Amino acid sequence: MxxxxxxxxxxxxxxxxxxxxxxxxxxxxxxxxxxxxxxxxxxxxxxxxxxxxxxxxxxxxxxxxxxxxxxxxxxxxxxxxxxxxxxxxxxxxxxxxxxxxxxxxxxxxxxxxxxxxxxxxxxxxxxxxxxxxxxxxxxxxxxxxxxxxxxxxxxxxxxxxxxxxxxxxxxxxxxxTTYEPAFNEEIPFDRQALALKTIMRGTWLYDAVSELSSTSPEKLTLWARTRGRKPYFALSSSGTLGSARVEFNNTPIRPPPPSNPPADTPPPASNLLETFQLSDPTSTFRASYKFSLIQRAARAMSVATKVSVRVDEQGVLSLQFMIEVEAGKVSFVDFRFVPLVEEDENEGDETQFLGGEGEESDGSVMEDEDERRA
Amino acid sequence: MRFKAQIHNIHTFTKLTASLNSLGPLAWLKLGDEQVCFTIIPEQGTQVWAVLSIDAIFDTYAVQSAANNVINLEVPLGPLNRALKSALNATSAQIRLTKKDNIPLLALTIATTSSNNSYSAFPTGGSRDDGTMFHDQFAANRETIITQEVPVRVLAPDTVSGLHEPQTREPDVHIILPPLMQLKSISDRFTKLALAGAKTSSGAAATRTRLDMAANMHGCLRMSIKTDAMSISSVWTDLANPELDPSQVANGDMGIAEHPSTRMKLLGSADGRSEEGWASVRIDGKDWGKVMSVGRLGGRVIACFCHEHALILYVYLPTDGGEDESVLTYYISSYSA
Structure with a gap:
């Protein structure tokens, strides 16, 4: 040639x-x-x-x-x-x-x-x-x-x-050999209407997902809410062998709460979650995905310096990984996932969930809620 | 019938049996006065004819038989290799032909000093220093004798008289190969690639992978493979094409002038980009991987390409003296498709 x-x-x-x-x-x-x-x-x-x-x-x-x-x-x-x-x-x-x-x-x-x-x-x-x-x-x-x-x-x-x-x-x-491109539409993701956006280190997400994978679950659920201007983010998995949950508690030293609405509060860099935004801070965000699919992004999670987790109003999850391939040069790898349809979603869940608001009891509230569902 | 020898190069012998074992389970071992020959003729795949000088492996070698002091044995390579492995740390190892309950055996007598094992065998409980002292005083001089017996079959001279090295025509190209381990790691990837490509299509064709090997008289070696999804080839340049020795070629200088490789020299180029002047063979990827395992012996390898016919590899074992070299000859026939 x-x-x-x-x-x-x-x-x-x-x-x-x-x-x-x-x-x-x-x-x-x-x-x-x-x-x-x-x-x-x-x-x-x-x-x-x-x-x-x-x-x-x-x-x-x-x-x-x-x-x-x-x-x-x-x-x-x-x-x-x-x-x-x-x-x-x-x-x-x-x-x-x-x-x-x-x-x-x-x-x-x-x-x-x-x-x-x-x-x-x-x-x-x-x-x-x-x-x-x-x-x-x-x-x-x-x-x-x-x-x-x-x-x-x-x-x-x-x-x-x-x-x-x-x-x-x-x-x-x-x-x-190059093949004709197959006709496939990309998964629509509306960046203008985000329900959730958070940025964290890739390895933290990787650790969480690999921790959850030990029970070979079928479903991964994202939980997010803001309570008292404190962001809360959790990943829970469920499958035939049981369920497990990893929580990201954003509770390090924080500056005094600014006057902005909590959704826009930029937490200090030392925080677990670098950015945390919810479109509706008054309610709890929840969306579920097929675990095996999320796991395919594990390689990217393990090498990424940062990951931006975003979910739009339709529930489509976007994971954007920032990967440093050599000093000073970053590249991006993106994943998108279509959510699972939730059958048991009802208002009761959320009100129950929010009703239990307490300053130090994030975990226990979640557990109560899980038990109730089980 | 008598055979007895001291093994002085256990590492070489072990590696040799290991790499021969990958090609076939049984070897014809011919013990002669001046050389030892290992021959493996598998039903399918590559034949090996290895001729070793006695010094390459043995010391104080003695062989006696009614048939011109030649003993022919059929040796299972797996058990022999395992027996040799246990001799890797030996201070001395001896091999001899014996009989037990009327079954002929190759008996390997291995002498080791027990110091290597005694840490685990007799935990001293005290500090490490004490333990070492204990060794120095007592254990180091304690010798352990291990005897490994490998059952063999004695072959009558008539049985082996019909076995001959394959006849091949004069090669079109002869070339010194790059280090075999390097070649192997790339060819293994190629084979893997072909298998990965075949998985998606039909499963039937997936079992066989055909590597295309080619070389020219300008120091180039090419290895390539083709699948539906891709074609890939690696080209080595700057390899050496050894000169033919007129004394080894029929008709001397005339023979060289008419030798196929002399004609091939006129074709092709040293950068390997020309399509001319290549002598190529198609070989089985898996089989090639097995042949490449001889690379662990680390010798010089000359490959002779008979275009679309066969590939012959001469693997020279590194020797100290360099006088009478030991050589392993691999005959790999080319597939038509």
């Missing part, structure tokens, strides 16, 4: 495949991934039976060179933390190249040189060992800047996505 002659749609070069691998691994739960190429980078998205979707955006900042020759003029699309979850740039403009590839095949290719086994069975000739720069001294390939290179090219619609990994005297070329 002579990309130079044909002026390919995309040429992206990076000195390593590691960042790409780390991000894509987070959404590795389906056989096929949709890829969309735009000015700002590469968007990979996967979908599970239209009830869950995950997407990773590989910003062009992660490449040393990124050349995209749009088939037709296209306005640049910038993504920020605020709106990157929403594929608003994926507008009906059909000129942006979109196709499907086999995600497991891509991931397997990216780790051809054993990028993942950083600590254990890593062969000495493997590259990009994050520890090697620290421990391996000045003579590792990394430091010497050997001609390690990862090059991604996409020639024209219909041609394969080719990935070329070069390392010393080994050159691996992988041509991934």
């Amino acid at each position: 002579d990309e130079e002659d044909e002026l390919p749609l995309l040429t992206a070069v990076s000195s390593s495949a590691r960042q790409l691998y780390l991000l894509l691994r987070c959404i590795n739960f389906a056989e096929k991934a949709h890829v969309q190429i735009n000015e700002g980078g590469l968007q990979f998205s996967v979908d599970e039976a239209s009830v869950m979707e995950g997407s990773a955006f590989i910003s062009k900042d992660l490449f040393t060179t990124y050349t995209f020759r749009a088939p037709a003029p296209q306005r640049p699309s910038q993504r920020e933390i605020g709106d990157s979850d929403d594929e608003e740039d994926e507008d009906p403009d059909e000129t942006l190249p979109t196709f499907q590839i086999s995600l497991p095949a891509l991931l397997e290719t990216l780790q051809i040189f054993g990028l993942t086994d950083t600590n254990t069975s890593k062969p000495p000739w493997a590259r990009d060992n994050p520890a090697s720069t620290a421990t391996g001294g000045a003579f590792t390939n990394n430091v010497l800047g050997m001609n390690n290179m990862c090059r991604i090219a996409y020639d024209a619609p219909g041609s394969p996505l080719s990935i070329v990994l070069t390392e010393a005297t080994i050159r691996t070329t992988c041509n991934l």
Whole structure:
């Protein structure tokens, strides 16, 4: 393939495949991934039976060179933390190249040189060992800047996505068959009508979810409320083996309550929940999701520095993970989940729940409520 | 019929039996005056003909038989390998052919000093220092003798007379392979990729994976695999193509001039981008993985490619002297599809 002659749609070069691998691994739960190429980078998205979707955006900042020759003029699309979850740039403009590839095949290719086994069975000739720069001294390939290179090219619609990994005297070329994009609508998420928004550390969410997973539950329920300007957030799981709950109690040293409504109170950074907003602070928020689906985001939770948990008025859950792939460069991985329909939802629950308000008894109130339901 | 030898290189012997064992459970062991041959001819897959100089493994080697002092045995590699493993920390190990209840055996007599085990075997309870002192004084000199018996079958000369090394034509390309462990880790990924791709389609075709191996006379080796979802290939460059020795080729210099590899030299390029000049074979991915396990012996490997016919690997065991090298020859035939 002579990309130079044909002026390919995309040429992206990076000195390593590691960042790409780390991000894509987070959404590795389906056989096929949709890829969309735009000015700002590469968007990979996967979908599970239209009830869950995950997407990773590989910003062009992660490449040393990124050349995209749009088939037709296209306005640049910038993504920020605020709106990157929403594929608003994926507008009906059909000129942006979109196709499907086999995600497991891509991931397997990216780790051809054993990028993942950083600590254990890593062969000495493997590259990009994050520890090697620290421990391996000045003579590792990394430091010497050997001609390690990862090059991604996409020639024209219909041609394969080719990935070329070069390392010393080994050159691996992988041509991934590109498939027609399947027609699938993304899960609608209304960012203008949020019922809940909270930001916390990814590992905390990961710990909570892995703690709950021990009983192999079927359902994960999110609880949130504000009481006395104190945010309260809990995850509870239920299944055939029983139920469990993890609570996030936001009770560290707090500045005196400001005059704003509690919903807008920005808690100090030391708080467990960095941001906590409820559209209706007077009532208790509750929404349930299929546990096994949430668990698919576990990889992202474990590597994310921060996660933004948002639920819109329809109950659609959006998890947006901020992942630091290398110092100073953050990337975002998004997940969306369609809620489970709750049969036993009634006003009584909530009034009961709120009726038991007490300053120090968050947990016991919840338990009472659970017992009553059981 | 007599065979007795001191094993002086237990590590090599253990690794050798382990890697041979991955290709087949039974080996034909031919003990001769000057060399020891291991041959594995599985029903399907790769044949190995290993010729070891006696010094490579043994010391004080003695073999006697009515048939020109050659003993042919059928040895189960698994039990032999397990027996050798228990000798890894031995101070000395001896192997000999004996008989017990009319069953021929290879008896491995292993002498170890007990100091290695005594921490767990006799917990001293006191401080560690006391324990060590105790060893130094008493236990270090205590020797343990372990005898491992591996039942074997003695093969009559007639039985093995019909077995010959496969005949192959002169190779089109010969090349020194990169480190086998490196090759193996990449080929294993390829095999995994092919299996992952096949899982989604029909299950029937998933069991077989065909690796495409190719090399040219300009120092390039190419390994590739194709599935519905992808095609992937790795190219090594800057490898060496050893020169042929006129004394080893039929017709000497004339033979070299007409040798297929001389013609192949005119084709292809050193960067591996040209489509010409490749001699390629199709081999089974799993089988290749097993062959690659010989990489743990860490020897030099020369691969000879007979285009669309066979791949022959010569694995030279590292020796101290370097005079009469031990060589393992792997015959891998090419699949047509």
